Amino acid sequence: MQALHPLKEYEPVIGSQVIEELHLLAEKTKGWTIQNINSTSVGGGVAEILNRMIPLLQELGVNARWDVIKGGEKFYRVTKKFHNALHGKEEEIGQEDFDVFLETGEMNKKMMELSNGEVCFIHDPQPITLVDQRESSAKKWIWRCHIDVSNPNPRVWNFLKKYIDRYNAAVFSAPSFSQPLSIRQFLIAPSIDPLSDKNKELSSDFIQSVLQKYQLDPEKPMVTQVSRFDYLKDPLGVIEAFEKVYRYIDCQLVLAGGEATDDPESTEVLAKTRERAAQNPDIHILAIPSGSDLEINALQRASAVVVQKSLKEGFGLTVTEALWKGKPVVASGVGGITLQITHKYSGLLCHSVDGAAHAIKQLLQNSDYAKKLGENGREHVRQNFLLTRHLKDYLLLFLSLFHEGDIIRF
Ligand code: UDP
Numbered sequence: 149m150q151a152l153h154p155l156k157e158y159e160p161v162i163g164s165q166v167i168e169e170l171h172l173l174a175e176k177t178k179g180w181t182i183q184n185i186n187s188t189s190v191g192g193g194v195a196e197i198l199n200r201m202i203p204l205l206q207e208l209g210v211n212a213r214w215d216v217i218k219g220g221e222k223f224y225r226v227t228k229k230f231h232n233a234l235h236g237k238e239e240e241i242g243q244e245d246f247d248v249f250l251e252t253g254e255m256n257k258k259m260m261e262l263s264n265g266e267v268c269f270i271h272d273p274q275p276i277t278l279v280d281q282r283e284s285s286a287k288k289w290i291w292r293c294h295i296d297v298s299n300p301n302p303r304v305w306n307f308l309k310k311y312i313d314r315y316n317a318a319v320f321s322a323p324s325f326s327q328p329l330s331i332r333q334f335l336i337a338p339s340i341d342p343l344s345d346k347n348k349e350l351s352s353d354f355i356q357s358v359l360q361k362y363q364l365d366p367e368k369p370m371v372t373q374v375s376r377f378d379y380l381k382d383p384l385g386v387i388e389a390f391e392k393v394y395r396y397i398d399c400q401l402v403l404a405g406g407e408a409t410d411d412p413e414s415t416e417v418l419a420k421t422r423e424r425a426a427q428n429p430d431i432h433i434l435a436i437p438s439g440s441d442l443e444i445n446a447l448q449r450a451s452a453v454v455v456q457k458s459l460k461e462g463f464g465l466t467v468t469e470a471l472w473k474g475k476p477v478v479a480s481g482v483g484g485i486t487l488q489i490t491h492k493y494s495g496l497l498c499h500s501v502d503g504a505a506h507a508i509k510q511l512l513q514n515s516d517y518a519k520k521l522g523e524n525g526r527e528h529v530r531q532n533f534l535l536t537r538h539l540k541d542y543l544l545l546f547l548s549l550f551h552e553g554d555i556i557r558f
Contacts, residue, residue: 181265
């Protein structure tokens with residue numbers, strides 16, 4: 149976990165009132181044990197958020213813990229299929245897949261040390277069956293869904309729903325993801341940490357050194373997508389869009405991404421992307437090791453345009469990160485991205501390769517417009533998607549579980 153920034157260091161970014169509110173709320177949850185469980189400690193948005201959230205909850209007196217389930221390659225192949233199917237992608241899923249999922253679930257039920265504190269906070273489908281242990285563990289169980297389940301494969305959703313309905317509450321990132329459930333539902337958007345290595349200000353010397361390390365031309369406008377190598381992030385579509393722009397504008401494309409330990413598909417996607425990019429020396433495919441937050445930050449800051457051409461997206465923290473850096477963003481109008489970008493105000497939304505190409509071109513050719521969109525985007529993130537707002541929502545969520553139907557007074 150990265151070095152902790154005490155809450156008071158956030159004051160210059162978000163003002164003192166927000167910090168005071170957090171301390172006030174945290175008086176009510178002091179000493180509570182909140183156990184977070186997910187399936188990977190590195191790579192992807194969930195790990196990104198937990199890394200920042202846990203130390204701040206601890207500073208607020210909450211006994212926040214984070215545990216990661218164990219699983220083999222077979223299990224992660226199945227959960228990746230589930231992930232794709234929940235996003236509405238066609239996947240062949242047989243009984244054997246459900247069996248593999250349940251077997252690993254059984255193993256984790258035996259191995260995972262569950263706290264008997266206040267809340268067990270389960271992230272995403274992989275650890276969902278742990279709820280079978282609820283009688284002998286935490287008082288309240290929350291299922292936190294980070295993915296876009298607005299149009300899920302019914303077979304996978306119905307299988308998971310049997311477990312979800314046994315939680316006390318479910319949390320989704322956007323209103324369009326909520327589903328008919330018998331339990332209470334909360335809408336809580338994710339967030340970024342403005343003080344983390346991923347998002348803090350960097351010196352131009354450091355940014356230049358990163359460009360040099362990856363042999364990028366500091367003089368050429370850079371179009372960048374930072375993402376795990378996943379078909380749903382559409383790296384091939386980004387290359388196609390870039391090539392349409394490249395015909396008219398001398399620029400370079402950077403596709404930067406590492407591998408998440410719970411995504412066996414990424415090696416194949418990376419290889420295909422490399423193959424597709426091989427002919428063009430201005431397309432740079434960078435496999436960045438996990439934990440290279442300063443480098444990702446530098447690449448985002450060095451970009452003229454940041455792209456996120458996802459086919460589906462839970463929230464899209466990479467969009468938040470780019471907006472916070474005041475970058476003009478071109479992103480697909482899917483999932484949580486639409487909460488972040490208002491078309492032509494805080495970025496440009498696109499719905500196709502041609503649309504993406506047109507938008508990238510427009511921003512590269514009109515720097516004043518690009519700058520304005522970036523400024524608006526940064527302000528929108530300041531108001532809505534910083535870690536402090538997220539912390540407050542989580543504290544309220546924990547409290548509300550113990551006050552069903554009551555008004556919580558402070
Ligand atoms: N990320 C990273 N290195 C990479 C690729 C992604 O640090 O090589 C980070 C990225 O900066 C963001 C998160 O992983 O913070 C991805 O979150 P997002 O919500 O965009 O997508 P997810 O991977 O969760 O689908």
